[in-house]
Amino acid sequence: MPGRNIRVSGSPSIWTPPTSPPRPDRSVTPTTVNALMESTIGLYKTEQIKPRQPWKSLSQVGLATAEWVDWYNHRRLRGEIGHVPPVEHEANHYMESTKPQVTTII
Structure with missing residues (x-):
């Protein structure tokens, strides 16, 4: 509605992920x-919300x-992953994990 201020508030709803077998490398629970x-x-x-009200x-x-x-x-820099954006870190991860493995037989 024109001329009416909108205030955004409220608490987040609780989300339960679909049930799936636990992964051996990390545990994800609701x-x-x-x-x-x-x-x-x-x-x-x-x-984002509060400063611009x-x-x-x-x-x-x-x-x-x-x-x-x-x-x-896409653009947020994360210290935990070397101060690179998440998308770049993910691309680097997949590039490293898909490199052909060279093995030698002795």
Whole structure:
């Protein structure tokens, strides 16, 4: 509605991942997934939503959300992975894991 300020608030909903066999290298439970989601949602609200209030429309919130998600997934630098964006780190991982393995028979 034109002329009406939109305030975005509320707590994240709880998401339960589909059941699948546990992976041997790491354990993913609904609790750990929810903790990760709540942390990400909190970061999103702190960095994107709260500083730019009041919002004039839901479409502004939607566009800002899409921009933040794009930044978060493609351009954000992560210290844990060598200060490179997640997409670059993932590409490097797959490039390394798909290199042909050279073996010698003695």
